[in-house]
Amino acid sequence: MAEQSNAPKPDGAALVDIYRRMLRVERNDDAIRKTIRRGRLTMPYYSARGQEVIPATIGHLLNDEDQICTIYRGIQDMVAKDMPLRPLWAEIAGRVDGTCKGKGGPMHLTYPEMGIMVTTGIVGSSMPIANGLGWAAQLDGSKRVVVAFFGDGASNIGAFHEALNLASLWKLPVIFVCPNNGYGEHTSYNLATSVDKISTRAISYNMPGFTLDGNDPDDMYAHMSVAIERARAGEGPTLLECKTFRFLGHVLGDDDFYIPKEEKEAAIAKDPLPALRARLVAEGHANEEQLSKMQADLEAEIADAEEFGMNSPLPSVDELRRDVFAEEIAA
Amino acid sequence: MSGIQKMNGIQAINAAMVEAMEADPKVLVLGEDIADPQGGGVTGTMRGLSTQFGEHRVRTTPISEQAIIGAAIGAAMAGYKPVAEIMLMNFTTVAMDMIFNHAAKLRFMSGGQTSVPITIRTLTGAGWQTAGQHSDHLEGWFAHSAGIKVVCPSNPADMKGLLMSCIQDPDPCIFVENGMTLFAPGDVADDQGPIPLGKANVMVEGSDLTIISWSGQILRCQMALAGLAEAGISAELIDLRTISPWDKEAVLASVAKTGRALVVHEAVRNFGPGAEIASTISEELFGQLKAPVKRLGGAYCAVPFAKVLEDAFVPQPDDIIAAAKSLMG
Numbered sequence: 237m238a239e240q241s242n243a244p245k246p247d248g249a250a251l252v253d254i255y256r257r258m259l260r261v262e263r264n265d266d267a268i269r270k271t272i273r274r275g276r277l278t279m280p281y282y283s284a285r286g287q288e289v290i291p292a293t294i295g296h297l298l299n300d301e302d303q304i305c306t307i308y309r310g311i312q313d314m315v316a317k318d319m320p321l322r323p324l325w326a327e328i329a330g331r332v333d334g335t336c337k338g339k340g341g342p343m344h345l346t347y348p349e350m351g352i353m354v355t356t357g358i359v360g361s362s363m364p365i366a367n368g369l370g371w372a373a374q375l376d377g378s379k380r381v382v383v384a385f386f387g388d389g390a391s392n393i394g395a396f397h398e399a400l401n402l403a404s405l406w407k408l409p410v411i412f413v414c415p416n417n418g419y420g421e422h423t424s425y426n427l428a429t430s431v432d433k434i435s436t437r438a439i440s441y442n443m444p445g446f447t448l449d450g451n452d453p454d455d456m457y458a459h460m461s462v463a464i465e466r467a468r469a470g471e472g473p474t475l476l477e478c479k480t481f482r483f484l485g486h487v488l489g490d491d492d493f494y495i496p497k498e499e500k501e502a503a504i505a506k507d508p509l510p511a512l513r514a515r516l517v518a519e520g521h522a523n524e525e526q527l528s529k530m531q532a533d534l535e536a537e538i539a540d541a542e543e544f545g546m547n548s549p550l551p552s553v554d555e556l557r558r559d560v561f562a563e564e565i566a567a
Numbered sequence: 568m569s570g571i572q573k574m575n576g577i578q579a580i581n582a583a584m585v586e587a588m589e590a591d592p593k594v595l596v597l598g599e600d601i602a603d604p605q606g607g608g609v610t611g612t613m614r615g616l617s618t619q620f621g622e623h624r625v626r627t628t629p630i631s632e633q634a635i636i637g638a639a640i641g642a643a644m645a646g647y648k649p650v651a652e653i654m655l656m657n658f659t660t661v662a663m664d665m666i667f668n669h670a671a672k673l674r675f676m677s678g679g680q681t682s683v684p685i686t687i688r689t690l691t692g693a694g695w696q697t698a699g700q701h702s703d704h705l706e707g708w709f710a711h712s713a714g715i716k717v718v719c720p721s722n723p724a725d726m727k728g729l730l731m732s733c734i735q736d737p738d739p740c741i742f743v744e745n746g747m748t749l750f751a752p753g754d755v756a757d758d759q760g761p762i763p764l765g766k767a768n769v770m771v772e773g774s775d776l777t778i779i780s781w782s783g784q785i786l787r788c789q790m791a792l793a794g795l796a797e798a799g800i801s802a803e804l805i806d807l808r809t810i811s812p813w814d815k816e817a818v819l820a821s822v823a824k825t826g827r828a829l830v831v832h833e834a835v836r837n838f839g840p841g842a843e844i845a846s847t848i849s850e851e852l853f854g855q856l857k858a859p860v861k862r863l864g865g866a867y868c869a870v871p872f873a874k875v876l877e878d879a880f881v882p883q884p885d886d887i888i889a890a891a892k893s894l895m896g
C-alpha cells in the first residue's frame with residue numbers, strides 16, 4: 237500500500253508536526269528518567285525511547301474526540317496526543333492534581349477529555365475494552381475511532397484473539413496498533429511467537445493487516461491514514477504491526493543482557509528522531525533555528541509541568557474511600 | 568389498581584429487562600445465544616428483547632468471555648449501560664482480568680474520571696448434577712474485590728427489583744442467578760420497582776436466633792424453619808440479597824435482639840462470605856452473644872456429580888436444623 241503512488245503522504249507541515257510530537261515524547265521521557273535518577277520520583281518506568289514515530293504519527297492523525305486504550309509503556313501515546321503535561325506530571329508524582337488524583341500512577345494514566353480512556357498494566361487488556369468504546373461509537377452513529385495499543389508479546393495472549401475476532405465480526409471502528417519492538421520483557425519475538433509477522437494473524441480474523449516500518453513517518457502515515465479512513469467509513473478494524481525497537485530495555489534499570497549488542501547498536505544507529513530532524517532541514521520543511529526554538533519551547537513546557545507536579549499537594553488518605561464506588565464509603 | 572402475578576425468576580428478570588430497556592435507550596444486552604434467533608440466552612431469560620429492541624441493542628456474541636466483558640466495559644465508559652450475560656458463573660473465571668482488574672477498578676484508578684456501570688448476569692448452583700465446572704457459587708471472590716457490587720436474589724420479586732437497581736447503578740454489579748430459585752414461582756407485583764442494593768430483607772421474624780442466608784439456600788432455610796418451630800425454636804430469617812455491600816445494620820440489629828447467629832451459604836465454607844459476616848458479628852456484638860457464631864457452607868471440594876455427593880456438598884434443611892439446635896445449647 238505504502239509503495240503505491242496514491243498512498244497518503246505527509247506534507248511538510250505534517251512532518252514538522254510529527255517531529256514536534258516525537259520531540260515532545262522524547263524530551264518528556266528524558267525528563268522523567270532524569271527525575272527518577274535524581275531520586276525525586278519513585279515509580280516503575282517503561283521508556284519508549286526509540287519508538288516515537290508510531291505515537292507521533294497517530295497523534296497527528298487522530299482528532300481530540302478519537303479515543304485510545306494503551307499500556308504501561310503508553311505515556312508516549314498520550315504525550316503524542318498532546319495531553320497536557322501538568323496533570324501528567326502530578327499523576328506520576330502521586331499528587332492530587334494528577335489526572336487520577338494520584339491513584340493510578342504512571343501505568344494507569346487516564347484523561348478522557350482527550351480520549352485517553354484506559355491505560356492498563358495487564359498485557360493484552362487494552363484490546364477488548366477498545367472494542368466496547370468502538371461499539372459505543374458505532375451505536376452513537378459517531379465517526380470517532382478507537383486505537384488499541386499493545387506490544388508484540390501481547391499478540392500471544394487470549395485477549396488479542398478474542399478482541400480481533402469480535403472487532404472484525406462487528407465491523408468496529410478500532411485500529412489495533414502493535415509497536416513490535418522485538419521483545420516482551422526478556423524474551424525475543426522468535427521465542428514467543430509462532431508466526432514471522434503478527435500482521436498475518438489478521439488473516440485469521442478476516443481483517444486487513446500490515447507489517448510496516450514503525451520508524452518511518454511515511455510508512456506510518458500512509459497505513460494509519462487508510463486504517464482511520466476505513467474505520468470512520470464503517471468498514472471495520474485494521475491491524476498494524478509497526479516494527480521498531482526500545483533503546484532502554486523493558487523497564488528503567490534493565491541492563492539489556494538478553495539483547496545482542498550488535499542488534500541494539502544497529503537500532504540506535506538508526507534513531508528515528510535525529511533522522512527526521514535531518515530530513516526536515518534537508519527537505520526545507522524547517523530550519524535549525526525553528527527546530528531549536530521548538531525544542532526550547534517543549535523543554536520549558538516540560539520543566540513547568542515537572543515543577544507543577546512535584547509541588548502539587550499529596551492526596552488525603554480519605555481518597556482510599558473515594559471512587560471505589562460513585563458514592564463515597566463511610567469512614 | 569395494580570395486581571400481583573405468579574411468575575418464575577426467568578419471567579421476572581425478563582420483565583425487569585423490558586422495563587429497563589423501554590425506559591432507557593442506553594441499556595444494551597450482550598452474551599452468548601442472547602438474541603431471539605439463538606433462543607434469548609441460556610435459560611431464555613432474555614427472550615423477546617432482540618425482537619422488541621433490535622439486534623444492535625441485543626447482540627449475540629462469540630464464545631469469548633473476555634471480549635464480552637471488555638465490550639461491556641468500553642461501551643459503559645462511553646455512556647451505555649450494558650447487561651452482559653455470562654452463561655454460567657464458572658465461566659467468569661476466563662474473564663476475571665476484565666472483571667477484577669478493569670471493571671471493578673477503573674473508577675478508582677482513574678480518580679473518578681471514568682466509570683463502568685455494567686451489569687453481569689450469571690447463573691449457578693448445585694442441584695443439577697452439572698459437577699465441578701458448572702455449579703460454583705463464587706460470590707465471595709467478587710465480594711472480596713473492591714469496586715463491584717454483588718447481588719444474589721432468592722425470589723422472583725427480588726430478582727426483578729434488584730436487577731432494575733443493578734442496571735441503573737453507576738457502578739459494576741454482578742447479579743447471580745441460582746438455578747433452584749430461578750424456576751421457582753413467586754408473587755410479583757405489577758408495579759414492582761427497583762429494590763435498593765445493600766438492603767437485607769427480614770423474611771421471617773423470630774426471637775431465639777438469626778439465620779442469615781441468600782440465593783438458593785434461602786429455600787432450604789425456609790424448609791428448616793418448620794422443623795425449628797416444631798422444636799420450639801423461634802428463628803429470624805434474613806435474606807441478605809446483596810453480598811457486597813452487605814447490610815451490616817440489619818444483621819447486627821437482628822443478632823443484638825436474638826443473641827445467636829447462623830450463616831448459611833452454598834459457597835464453599837472455607838474463606839467463604841460467611842467468615843466475613845461471622846467475624847463482623849463477633850467483633851461488634853461479642854459481649855451480647857449467647858453462643859459462638861456458626862457457619863454452614865459448601866464442602867471443601869469441587870462440586871461433585873453423584874446425586875448423593877452433591878446433596879452432601881450443600882447444606883441441607885436437616886443440617887440447618889442441627890446447627891440451629893446446637894446454638895440453643
Ligand SMILES: Cc1ncc(C[n+]2csc(CCOP(=O)(O)OP(=O)(O)O)c2C)c(N)n1
Pocket residue numbers: 309357358359386387388389390391417419420421486
Ligand atoms: C497478563 C500479564 N502477564 C505478564 C505481565 C508482565 N509483563 C509486563 S510487560 C511484559 C512484556 C510485554 O511485552 P510486549 O507486549 O511486547 O510489550 P512491550 O513491553 O515490549 O512494549 C510482561 C510479560 C503482565 N503485565 N500482564
Ligand SMILES: [Mg+2]
Pocket residue numbers: 387388389415416417418419420421
Ligand atoms: Mg515488545
